[in-house]
């Protein structure tokens with residue numbers, strides 16, 4: 637089997653989550669590491685025993701010198717547009733970090749370029765591969781609660797990052813909520829949003845400059861309601877990073893704590909003020925070699941490149957998760973309901 641040649645660009649904090657899963661794969665060869673900061677790229681090369689490969693600061697030079705098959709883009713959001721354009725221009729398939737792009741305009745431009753170049757362009761939405769999220773989706777598909785009509789997600793973390801997040805606008809919606817909106821789309825079977833009303837705020841005690849909290853009410857396709865509450869300045873009683881979920885259908889409710897707690901209450905009778913319910917707690921077991929997170933996204937992407945299949949987080953679909961983020965921001969700014 638021919639090895640897939642990978643150029644990795646953006647060697648900062650998250651690059652570990654990309655380079656680590658590549659170790660030991662016999663279908664991949666990392667041929668170049670690129671970062672605007674040469675020292676950062678060199679450091680990563682040393683840590684991953686890749687000192688012999690091309691290490692540099694100029695993406696176009698690196699593309700020309702190493703002729704990779706794919707580019708892994710782990711740069712900052714504002715750089716996703718120029719990096720992806722250059723990679724597609726050079727005939728590479730691209731797997732990029734979330735978010736797909738820093739604006740809807742840039743996102744549409746990248747989709748058009750990928751289509752013109754006939755290359756796969758996918759986005760890393762690692763949280764949708766969480767094993768208990770997959771089990772939750774499977775229960776919905778099995779019909780255990782009947783047709784789903786309302787989904788609630790609560791995200792409460794008191795996160796003291798320091799750095800750029802403390803001073804950026806719409807910090808929660810832009811940097812984090814994309815994961816929850818994308819999870820909602822996976823759990824709902826890929827539904828798109830029709831409209832949203834969003835109230836964004838920053839409590840007086842918040843250590844962020846802007847938008848640490850948001851409440852958003854979405855109407856999805858099929859009239860499914862999605863009620864989202866998020867806070868990055870919630871001190872105490874924190875939820876999972878995946879948020880805590882309640883999914884109501886015509887016959888019951890599935891509750892997932894965002895980690896490994898998954899339970900169900902289902903109506904079994906048709907009498908009484910509150911109908912008789914049967915409870916089930918699920919122990920989510922998976923094979924030892926079950927992959928989630930970045931491993932799962934990377935495996936699926938490399939398979940797609942080798943077999944010509946379509947990865948789940950292909951940009952043509954992921955743009956509908958991104959659109960939910962920009963619609964919440966538009967609603968928060970205008971105070972109006974926004975139609976998508």
Ligand SMILES: NC(=O)c1ccc[n+]([C@@H]2O[C@H](COP(=O)([O-])OP(=O)(O)OC[C@H]3O[C@@H](n4cnc5c(N)ncnc54)[C@H](O)[C@@H]3O)[C@@H](O)[C@H]2O)c1
Nearest residue numbers: 646647648649650671672673710711712713715733734735
């Ligand atoms: N999927 C997840 O769970 C998750 C978690 C955190 C961050 N992220 C995403 O990962 C990406 C990177 O985040 P990070 O925390 O590693 O940031 P970072 O700032 O630590 O690293 C980014 C690196 O990209 C380099 N860079 C910037 N522009 C470049 C360009 N044009 N060409 C080459 N190199 C460039 C910078 O020099 C820096 O070393 C972001 O898109 C972020 O949203 C994803």
